[in-house]
Amino acid sequence: xxxHPSMIGLDGLAALIExxxxxxxxxxxxxxxxxxIVYDDIAGVDDLPAGWTDEQDGGRYRxxxxxxxxxxxxxxxxxxxxxxxxxxxxxxxxxxxxSAGMKLTAAPEPxxxxxxxxxxxxxxxxxAIQDKVFLQGxxxxxxxxxxxxxxxxxxxxxGTAGGTCFCASMNTGPRATAGFDxxxxxxxxxxxxxxxxxxxxxxxxxxxxxxxxxxxIERARAVSERTAASMGRHMQADGVHDLLLDNLxxxxxxxxxxxxxxxxxxxxxxxxxxxxxxxxxxDLSGATERTRRWDSCFSxxxxxxxGGSVRPSPRSRYRQWMTHKLASWVDQFGTSGxxxxxxCITWCPVGIDITEEVRAIRGG
Amino acid sequence: xxxxxxxxxxxxxxxxxxxxxxxxxxxxxxxxLAVAGAVEIAYFPEATRAVLKGPYDIxxxxxxxxxxxxxxxxxxVRRQSRRLITxxxxxxxxxxxxxxxxxxxxxxxxxxxxxxEFIETLETSTPISTHVEVDYELRGxxxxxxxxxxxxxxxxxxRRPNIPAHSVxxxxxxxxxxxxxxxxxxxxxxxxxxxxCGAICPAYNRGCYGCFGPKETPNAVSLAPRLVxxxxxxxxxxxxxxxxxxxxxxxxxESERHGT
Ligand code: SF4
Ligand code: SF4
Ligand code: SF4
Ligand code: SF4
Numbered sequence: 001x002x003x004h005p006s007m008i009g010l011d012g013l014a015a016l017i018e019x020x021x022x023x024x025x026x027x028x029x030x031x032x033x034x035x036x037i038v039y040d041d042i043a044g045v046d047d048l049p050a051g052w053t054d055e056q057d058g059g060r061y062r063x064x065x066x067x068x069x070x071x072x073x074x075x076x077x078x079x080x081x082x083x084x085x086x087x088x089x090x091x092x093x094x095x096x097x098x099s100a101g102m103k104l105t106a107a108p109e110p111x112x113x114x115x116x117x118x119x120x121x122x123x124x125x126x127x128a129i130q131d132k133v134f135l136q137g138x139x140x141x142x143x144x145x146x147x148x149x150x151x152x153x154x155x156x157x158x159g160t161a162g163g164t165c166f167c168a169s170m171n172t173g174p175r176a177t178a179g180f181d182x183x184x185x186x187x188x189x190x191x192x193x194x195x196x197x198x199x200x201x202x203x204x205x206x207x208x209x210x211x212x213x214x215x216x217i218e219r220a221r222a223v224s225e226r227t228a229a230s231m232g233r234h235m236q237a238d239g240v241h242d243l244l245l246d247n248l249x250x251x252x253x254x255x256x257x258x259x260x261x262x263x264x265x266x267x268x269x270x271x272x273x274x275x276x277x278x279x280x281x282x283d284l285s286g287a288t289e290r291t292r293r294w295d296s297c298f299s300x301x302x303x304x305x306x307g308g309s310v311r312p313s314p315r316s317r318y319r320q321w322m323t324h325k326l327a328s329w330v331d332q333f334g335t336s337g338x339x340x341x342x343x344c345i346t347w348c349p350v351g352i353d354i355t356e357e358v359r360a361i362r363g364g
Numbered sequence: 365x366x367x368x369x370x371x372x373x374x375x376x377x378x379x380x381x382x383x384x385x386x387x388x389x390x391x392x393x394x395x396x397l398a399v400a401g402a403v404e405i406a407y408f409p410e411a412t413r414a415v416l417k418g419p420y421d422i423x424x425x426x427x428x429x430x431x432x433x434x435x436x437x438x439x440x441v442r443r444q445s446r447r448l449i450t451x452x453x454x455x456x457x458x459x460x461x462x463x464x465x466x467x468x469x470x471x472x473x474x475x476x477x478x479x480x481e482f483i484e485t486l487e488t489s490t491p492i493s494t495h496v497e498v499d500y501e502l503r504g505x506x507x508x509x510x511x512x513x514x515x516x517x518x519x520x521x522x523r524r525p526n527i528p529a530h531s532v533x534x535x536x537x538x539x540x541x542x543x544x545x546x547x548x549x550x551x552x553x554x555x556x557x558x559x560x561c562g563a564i565c566p567a568y569n570r571g572c573y574g575c576f577g578p579k580e581t582p583n584a585v586s587l588a589p590r591l592v593x594x595x596x597x598x599x600x601x602x603x604x605x606x607x608x609x610x611x612x613x614x615x616x617x618e619s620e621r622h623g624t
Contacts, residue, residue: 034542034569035549059590061546078542088538261583263555264530268537279526284398284517294538299530300580314581349533349545349555350586 003195006209007216010189013071014045015207016154016182020115023203025152028084029117030072035063037077039084042117049074056163056232056342058351072118072186075162076341080271081116081123082130085147092143092278092290109146119155119180121173122165122341126271127153128179132333133274143292152199155180159223163232164342166355170237172339175224185220192220233342235355236362240336241327243362248319252360257315259350264296266344266352267321272337275302297321322357372421372520374399375407377441379427379434380461380489384506385452386410386426392509399513402520418444422519425498428454428489430461435486435495442496447519450492451512453505457577457609461489465611466624491611500525503576505608508560529580531555532572536563544571551594553604556582556614577609584618598622 008016020027021043029042032049042048048071055062056075066073091107119127127148134144155176158165167173176183181200185192192212195201267273277295282288295302297320303310311317329337338354345353376386390411392399406416423445429435442448450456458465464472465488473480492498502515511527518525528534532554536543544566545552552571554563558579565572571594578584588601596604602624605615 035547036542038540038542059546060548061543062548078546079540083540088540258583259586261531261555261586262581263533265533265537265543265555268534277528281514281526282517282521282523283513284395284402284520294534296530296534299528299534301528301530312581314583347543347546349543349552349590 003201003204005192005194005212005217006204006207007212008191008193008207008209010045012193012207012209013184013191016203017042017044017117019203019206020117020152024113025115026112027115027117028081030074030077032063036061037063037074039077039079039081039116045071048072048118053160054162056165056346058164058345058353059348060351061346068188070159070186070188072156072158072184073160075158075160075165076120076123076343078269078343078347080269080341080343081119081127082271082274084114084116085127085151086130086134086144086274087147088294090143090292092292094287094289096285096287109143113150113152114147115152115154117154119153119176120158120341121155121176122167122170122339123271124153124155124176124179125167125170125172125339126341129272129333129335129337129339130274132335133272152203153180153182155183155196157183157185157220157224158227159186161227161230161232162342162346164345164353165231166233166235166340166342168228168231168340169233169235169355170336170338170340174227175221185223187219187223192216233340233345233353233355235338235340235358237326237336240358241330243358244323244327247361248323250361252357253315253319255360256318256352256357257313259352260314260318261349262298262314262317263349264298265347265349267296267298268294269343269347270325271341271343272325272339277302297324318352322354325354326358371402371404373406373416373419374403374422374424374516375418375420375441375445376405376410376424377407377426378409379425379438379455379492380430381427381452381454381459383410383426385454385504385512386424388451388507388509388512389424392513395509395513399516403516420445422447422449422516425450425455425492426452428458428461428491429495430464430486430489431484432486433484438492438495447499448492448496449500449502449515449519450498451502452507453503453575453577453608454489455492456501456503457612457615458489458491459505460608460610462610463606464489466606489611502527503558504560505575508562511560528559530559531579532557532559532561532563532566532576535559535561536566539563539567541566544569545590545594548594551591551596551600551604553587553591555587556584573607574605574615575608577612578614582614584614585621588618588622599624 550571554572602622
């Protein structure tokens, strides 16, 4: 069904945050902390990063002042929404010896429902990818499901592309096209709001607003076009699947291995990376606890099987990461594992750039 | 009636060190009772004067070897121990006192002591593994008490300790800390350092100091230019690896590469 867009002001945005918390959502959104724009609890408009932006490049992030007071005038930061939907550390269950033998207690799933404010198009695509990974097929992940179901997503169409963004290359942005309840396009002090679901339309109806005109809608399209034209990075994505898999012995893998720290930062910040390590740890009382924490294909133990690690060299680990993201992911899940958010480039301590690596391999 | 199974005997030995790692065991407060219940503390001068004769099921060894007397004592400790676990940077990678290995120790003693002739010490500080076989090396300056409990529990239960050897960065990201290196706040050794502390320093706006020594497959050479970008000078590049783990291979090589 089609929904009607509206225009809201700052009071409308405040009302939106208010309505979400009245409805029992835990509202999470962008806020300034530690010289960066991170995702955290948002109590009102004042928590948003008014007038802040980010300068991003390989291995470099700087929080900067804008010359206006835009609330969403930045690209994506160090956090991805996955830290809420797929937390870095989960306790799964605990088993304790008792008179009957053993008592098993599953850790309760949280009852809170999340509302995410300021989800970018690349992030919507990343969430859709993790939905595939965790919710489709015969093995549904109950922990992800509990957090994902009932989440309310307020997207923002990017008005500024970051220095490491390349969603335009990956067909994942900058304009949000699906997977949101509401989407905002920011003009000075005003927002075009477009519902994407019944829940979104119902919420919008409760906000102070005026009907959007053709001109408002046109203005919003222009914002997205401008952003698409100002991507910090570009990746020639067509044919990349075969390109990588046909070049598994390319000399560039040695070159990148010399630079790569195998620190795992790229995987931890990537909004689609989902790998975990599950461990059972017993304590001195005889109880055992099973936990699950984010792991990374950059750690040696990640590919440990009987007899040793399958990928002992950083070269094999970087190659595993990149060929999975851009090639075998397609075979596995039917989409690329990369949405072009640029986080792996910005947050790599030595600025290794996935777009540059593809270019180098394409180059011969 | 069958006798209850004998509790494993635990001994805690000190070599050249500051006692900080042993104190981590006492610092286990809540969990200490469980430890005390699961083992028989046979030798732990920091905690009790009672001494039980060896052999010991598990020996925790703190400190490095800096005297001939200690080198001999260590052989005896090994002979008396079924499992020998080193705890901390001194025991595992020579500790701060390992800095002497790069200088002339007699010069130091002549400057520091009024009567250097009374000082009987070796030219070098060496890790425990230089002298005897070690069953497990727990990293850190000081060690993390949760990791110590984990290693003890693992050995008592006959399983492999769950102690990841990846970078500090992985812990940093799990905490949600904004990388100090990338945002230009500090030079950080996290990408080449073994996890274990929980990435404390970056959470307080500091770079990682490398307390847990090198991670698996460290690449300090590639990190160096980024430390310079974060404000470190050339002397710093070598010195930053000459701290608690100066003889750990990757750290030693990198400090030497910078002429330190
Ligand atoms: S691979 Fe890099 S650019 Fe692609 S989605 Fe992951 S973090 Fe973003
Ligand atoms: S990659 Fe695209 S959608 Fe994502 S933050 Fe950058 S411009 Fe926005
Ligand atoms: S590509 Fe960068 S972030 Fe990823 S493991 Fe290598 S050095 Fe670390
Ligand atoms: S602050 Fe240091 S330890 Fe943390 S991610 Fe950055 S480089 Fe790694």
